[in-house]
Amino acid sequence: MSALPDWMTPPREEGWFAEDLDRLVEAPRHTELIDGALVFMMSPQRAWHGRLVTALTMALMEQAGEGVEVEREMTIRLDARNRPEPDLLVTSAPYDPNRTWFAPQDVMLVVEVVSPESAHRDRTVKLRKYAEAGIPHYWCIEDEGTTPVVNVYELDAPTRAYVAAGIFRDVIERPVPFEIRLDLKGLLPRSAPGEASRDA
Template identity: 45%
Template sequence: MRDLPRQSELIDGALIFAAPQTRWHSHTVSLLTAELRRQAPEDLDAIHGMTVRLDERQAPATDVVVVTAEAMRRERPDHYFFPEDVRLVVEAVLPDSAIRDRDVKPRRYAAAGIKHFWRVEQDDGRTIVYVYQLDPATGSYVPTGIHHDRLKLTLPFGIDIDIDLTSTGTLRRPPGPA
């Protein structure tokens, strides 16, 4: 998949090409990548837009992924990670990717044994993060929290992120009626 356009992914053996990004999506992915990199312990790192090769028919492109520092240093392969490298996957939902980000990808990530998954959505201008953890008994994700404005967690490591993009100045609300 190295010679395909950026943000191409393989889902159930079919190539999927992503639609153009929105400003909200771009700002959200940038903020989460930067904060996860800054707050991650030394043995972990975060990167955006990388593929996780789950198996021969599944190589989804992630919005943000937290992986081992060892995986980041590995020379080959340099264009995807393996499930065992991954500690967290983050998907920011857009209208054209909603079914994949809410249903298809989480099921594939869980089946591959990735322990932590976040789904990020926008509702009436607010960013909401839905946090999931893998239940080892069922092999499925279970919700552990819904976060508005601030994301404060202890797993997969200590995290404290202001996700209100309007208060951080990343996105500004349009001025109200005068």
């Protein structure tokens, strides 16, 4: 086996810290820090995932009010050893072209679109960590026959844990963190005739 590149060696015995990500210029895009360990997206991302994240970003930007920003693929510095990168986040922090991360107190909503590679982290690890950091709203979106299904969670502040607020198919309507109405089936183009059989 070939030796690991130098940049993959932790800079100290305690491992990696959140601020180290800004110095890892050789690391692959979408590198996250979870419990002091670097996490890379190892498999190619599906077109469905990328299209959905883009469509959600545009739709939420259209509905967000003044003082609300929508960002995709930006990290959140939850604490010294955790800096995950959600697919999309909604924030009250003003736009800063040099920003590389957000503080959890500035994040209103986090959205993760589940892929096979990220499924365990999105459904369990990040569900817990975003709640413990005090982020009030979390959407975990699953692929159900190429149609997005949104699992919505709201923070129970006293326990710092999420409670399920609904599973949405076809249309999602939410009053928080702002008035949102999305036609889920209309977010993505329909498959061309015969496409499913070609992929089988």
